[in-house]
Amino acid sequence: MRIACPHCGLRDVQEFVYLGDAAPQRPDGLAATEAAMFEYVYLRDNPRGLLEELWYHGVGCRAWLVVRRDTLTHAIEYVGLAKSRKAGAAA
Amino acid sequence: MRYSGFTLISQALRGHTGWRPAWREASPKSTYDVLIIGGGGHGLATAHYLASRHGINNVAVIEKGYIGSGNVGRNTTIIRSNYLLPGNTPFYELSMKLWEGLEQELNYNAMVSQRGVLNLFHSDSQGDAFARRANAMRLAGVDAELMNLEQVRTMLPFLDYKTGRFPIRGGLLQRRGGTARHDAVAWGYARAADSRGVDIVQNCEVTGIAVTDGRVTGVETTRGQIKAKKVALAVAGNSSRTAAMAGMRLPIESHVLQAFVSEGLKPLIDCVLTFGAGHFYVSQSDKGGLVFGGNIDGYNSYAQRGNLPIIEDVMEAAMALWPALGRVRLLRHWGGIMDMSMDGSPIIDHAPVQGLYVNAGWCYGGFKATPASGFCFAHLIAKDEPHPVAAAYRLDRFATGRLLDERGVGAHPSLQ
Numbered sequence: 001m002r003i004a005c006p007h008c009g010l011r012d013v014q015e016f017v018y019l020g021d022a023a024p025q026r027p028d029g030l031a032a033t034e035a036a037m038f039e040y041v042y043l044r045d046n047p048r049g050l051l052e053e054l055w056y057h058g059v060g061c062r063a064w065l066v067v068r069r070d071t072l073t074h075a076i077e078y079v080g081l082a083k084s085r086k087a088g089a090a091a
Numbered sequence: 092m093r094y095s096g097f098t099l100i101s102q103a104l105r106g107h108t109g110w111r112p113a114w115r116e117a118s119p120k121s122t123y124d125v126l127i128i129g130g131g132g133h134g135l136a137t138a139h140y141l142a143s144r145h146g147i148n149n150v151a152v153i154e155k156g157y158i159g160s161g162n163v164g165r166n167t168t169i170i171r172s173n174y175l176l177p178g179n180t181p182f183y184e185l186s187m188k189l190w191e192g193l194e195q196e197l198n199y200n201a202m203v204s205q206r207g208v209l210n211l212f213h214s215d216s217q218g219d220a221f222a223r224r225a226n227a228m229r230l231a232g233v234d235a236e237l238m239n240l241e242q243v244r245t246m247l248p249f250l251d252y253k254t255g256r257f258p259i260r261g262g263l264l265q266r267r268g269g270t271a272r273h274d275a276v277a278w279g280y281a282r283a284a285d286s287r288g289v290d291i292v293q294n295c296e297v298t299g300i301a302v303t304d305g306r307v308t309g310v311e312t313t314r315g316q317i318k319a320k321k322v323a324l325a326v327a328g329n330s331s332r333t334a335a336m337a338g339m340r341l342p343i344e345s346h347v348l349q350a351f352v353s354e355g356l357k358p359l360i361d362c363v364l365t366f367g368a369g370h371f372y373v374s375q376s377d378k379g380g381l382v383f384g385g386n387i388d389g390y391n392s393y394a395q396r397g398n399l400p401i402i403e404d405v406m407e408a409a410m411a412l413w414p415a416l417g418r419v420r421l422l423r424h425w426g427g428i429m430d431m432s433m434d435g436s437p438i439i440d441h442a443p444v445q446g447l448y449v450n451a452g453w454c455y456g457g458f459k460a461t462p463a464s465g466f467c468f469a470h471l472i473a474k475d476e477p478h479p480v481a482a483a484y485r486l487d488r489f490a491t492g493r494l495l496d497e498r499g500v501g502a503h504p505s506l507q
Binding site: 012034043045 | 340342391400
């Protein structure tokens with residue numbers, strides 16, 4: 001498996017660290033209910049098929065990436081920067 | 092047909108023409124008392140214990156492929172009960188006791204071999220941690236022995252004791268641990284359950300779970316609708332997908348774990364050995380192949396195949412521990428899909444939907460648990476209360492904070 005990093009080009013998966021599903025958003029710490037925090041920390045959709053996930057290019061540019069990957073075929077459909085997604089740009 | 096020396100000899104005299112299939116090819120009936128989704132080790136064991144311990148025989152096991160085609164046929168066959176936490180130790184010890192009587196109970200040769208499981212340690216702190224684990228085991232009535240370097244060297248003289256980056260300092264040995272023939276476990280449970288009237292329905296995929304007024308009423312399958320008073324999920328690897336049919340989200344991610352077998356060799360190693368300075372474990376099958384494995388690949392996957400970096404990683408660990416393996420050729424490798432739970436421990440509990448039961452989250456430790464998992468799941472389904480040794484495997488422990496984090500890495504399934 002190789003990931004096309006927007007900064008570094010097509011790189012081997014060994015250069016990256018996996019975090020997991022990119023969908024859960026951390027609730028605001030002080031305002032969050034216990035239930036919302038539980039859902040954020042523990043519950044996952046875990047789809048068989050397309051999943052947007054967070055990878056960190058630790059051996060390259062050290063950017064956090066959003067990767068849309070098929071969990072059944074391992075085919076990667078899209079790679080973008082997590083930073084630009086957070087700023088509101090289309091992922 | 093009961094298997095014995097006598098039936099074997101009489102069949103031999105008749106040219107082996109009288110053997111019957113070990114279980115019937117059942118078609119689904121319209122209604123069951125209990126319907127178990129998943130014809131793997133855990134599902135079949137559950138059916139057997141429901142029928143044999145609780146007298147519930149109107150049971151179906153529904154399997155989308157053929158029985159034993161999932162993780163019960165994809166693991167590295169190790170059985171052990173060397174757990175630390177109070178919620179885990181009695182459960183895995185019950186499993187070990189059931190393994191010890193399994194072949195007599197099932198009248199089936201599961202080739203249970205208590206050849207010993209030796210976990211190596213490579214530093215003082217790791218040795219301290221293993222001593223603590225051994226003490227916890229012995230307090231719970233489980234056998235455990237701490238081995239010093241000389242004892243390990245006597246047992247396994249061929250390991251690298253001279254040049255290792257992480258020199259071997261000793262090990263934790265559980266002599267009652269060992270291996271079992273994984274396919275035979277599935278077949279033995281299937282045959283025993285079938286003989287008590289359980290229907291084993293193969294090539295029948297569940298496509299929906301019917302729920303009316305918060306109570307389960309049956310399932311939709313590729314072979315039509317089946318009604319059931321109780322529905323039990325034992326579909327590790329696909330638990331999230333199946334639970335989603337009943338509107339549930341689980342604290343689980345599916346990950347791929349690879350395993351390996353070498354070409355057949357003369358007897359080399361007579362125990363199960365684990366490396367403590369990397370993730371590598373090995374035993375030798377009766378055919379002579381070295382059966383070994385290491386870490387999960389580390390990303391969500393439903394593909395029953397992995398990638399090359401982990402293969403390299405496992406081989407490196409093998410070479411670091413046992414340099415002679417460098418000349419051994421790999422015969423094949425494969426992958427299975429693990430339910431990686433958020434604390435590394437399983438779930439055996441009611442679902443929020445009435446009449447629905449969940450058996451999931453086995454990470455990569457489900458095979459050794461097969462007998463106790465079936466035993467405790469059957470208890471839960473029959474009596475509607477958890478078996479005492481499985482009482483910690485609650486679905487709500489993630490919300491209440493009563494986690495069973497044997498490894499202590501936090502809510503990161505890829506690191507469990």
